[in-house]
Amino acid sequence: MKKKIRKYNINNLDDLHVMVSTLKAEHELKGDLLLKDTKGYLNQFTLGGLIKRYATPSAFLKIDDKLNISSSIMSMVLPFLMNTTLFRGSGFLTKTLVGLASNKVGKTLDAEHLSAIFNSVKSWFTGTKKKDEKTPQYVDYGIPPDSETY
Structure with a gap:
């Protein structure tokens, strides 16, 4: 140098x-x-x-298009949750079919879909804001402001 x-x-x-x-x-x-x-x-x-860099909804647990960790986790967790909560008393055949179907659905879910679902469910429970009351607008009755009747 x-x-x-x-x-x-x-x-x-x-x-x-x-x-x-x-x-x-x-x-x-x-x-x-x-x-x-x-x-x-x-x-x-x-x-x-x-x-700040990696926990954005678009990059959350998504390394590339082929390997999507969030959808892999959802394909394993969703059948377990469905069978232990909604289909608790069901038989073996029903639990198997629910497990297969929810496994397929879990593979299609990624971070963007999960955040969109979360936001839509959150919007149901957050109260809607009251609409602003409209202030009465000036009503024109056709009488010019310079007339004697005004």
Whole structure:
């Protein structure tokens, strides 16, 4: 690596003091900038930075199109939940059919579908906001404002 050599035009002691103070200020500025950049770089790898980067609904547990961890988990968990809650007292044949059907449905669910389902169910339970009452509008009866009857 070739080192950059600076040439300064210093003719007297005052020029030297000015140059030293300039170089000290430049040194502190570059040090602060380097510290700021280092903190920003390291914040990418903290728990909060990783959550902000990877825990979005579009990237949640989805490594690529072939491997979708959220749909794999749902294809295993959904049959278990269906058989232990809704079809608890059912027979073997019913539980098998429900398990196969919910396994197929679980494979099609990914993070986007799950977040959309969650948002729609959440909207059912969050109360609808009261509609703003309309303020009465000015009604024009056809009487000009400059007439004597106004």
